[in-house]
Amino acid sequence: MRQALLIIDVQPGFAPPEWLVDGIRALIGTLPSVATVERHDESITPFEKQLGWHPAPDDDSLIPADRIFIKHGYAPTPQTIDYLKSLNLERVLVCGLQTETCCLAAGFALFDAGLQPTLITDLTVGSSLDRTGGLGVRLWEHHFKHTVRSSDL
Structure with a gap:
C-alpha cells in the first residue's frame, strides 16, 4: 500500500510525552514522512487575542521527518497537502x-483533498480537555472511519 506518515506538531513547546516521540521515531525510515510544526505569528492566526495563549514562534520538530512544513493555526498548509498529493498515496497515516x-x-484537509486520512490511535495525544485522545479518536471514526494501531503497520 502506498502510504505516508503525517506527524502533527510534535515539538518542544507542546511537551509531548516521551512514549509518543519514541513511538513515532520508530516509524521514521519505514515510509515517507512529513511533519508539521505550529509556530506563532499573531498577524496570521490570532491565538493570543482569541485564546490568551500561543505556540512558540520558533519551535522545531522533535521528529526527523523527510519533510517539515511550518503552519500557523490548526490545519496543515496547502503546500503540505499538495506535497502529500504529489506522492500518489492510497492513505495518509496521521499521528x-x-x-x-x-x-x-x-x-479534514486530507479528506477534502481526496486523500484517505487514517489515524494511528496509539500514537496520538489529546488536548488538555482529554489527554487520552479518546474524544478525538471517536470524532475521527465518525468523520473518516479509518484508524489503525502502530502494531498494525
Whole structure:
C-alpha cells in the first residue's frame, strides 16, 4: 500500500510525552514522512487575542521527518497537502498532538483533498480537555472511519 506518515506538531513547546516521540521515531525510515510544526505569528492566526495563549514562534520538530512544513493555526498548509498529493498515496497515516483539534483539522484537509486520512490511535495525544485522545479518536471514526494501531503497520 502506498502510504505516508503525517506527524502533527510534535515539538518542544507542546511537551509531548516521551512514549509518543519514541513511538513515532520508530516509524521514521519505514515510509515517507512529513511533519508539521505550529509556530506563532499573531498577524496570521490570532491565538493570543482569541485564546490568551500561543505556540512558540520558533519551535522545531522533535521528529526527523523527510519533510517539515511550518503552519500557523490548526490545519496543515496547502503546500503540505499538495506535497502529500504529489506522492500518489492510497492513505495518509496521521499521528501526533491534539487528537481532537490539530489532528482532526489535518483529517479534514486530507479528506477534502481526496486523500484517505487514517489515524494511528496509539500514537496520538489529546488536548488538555482529554489527554487520552479518546474524544478525538471517536470524532475521527465518525468523520473518516479509518484508524489503525502502530502494531498494525
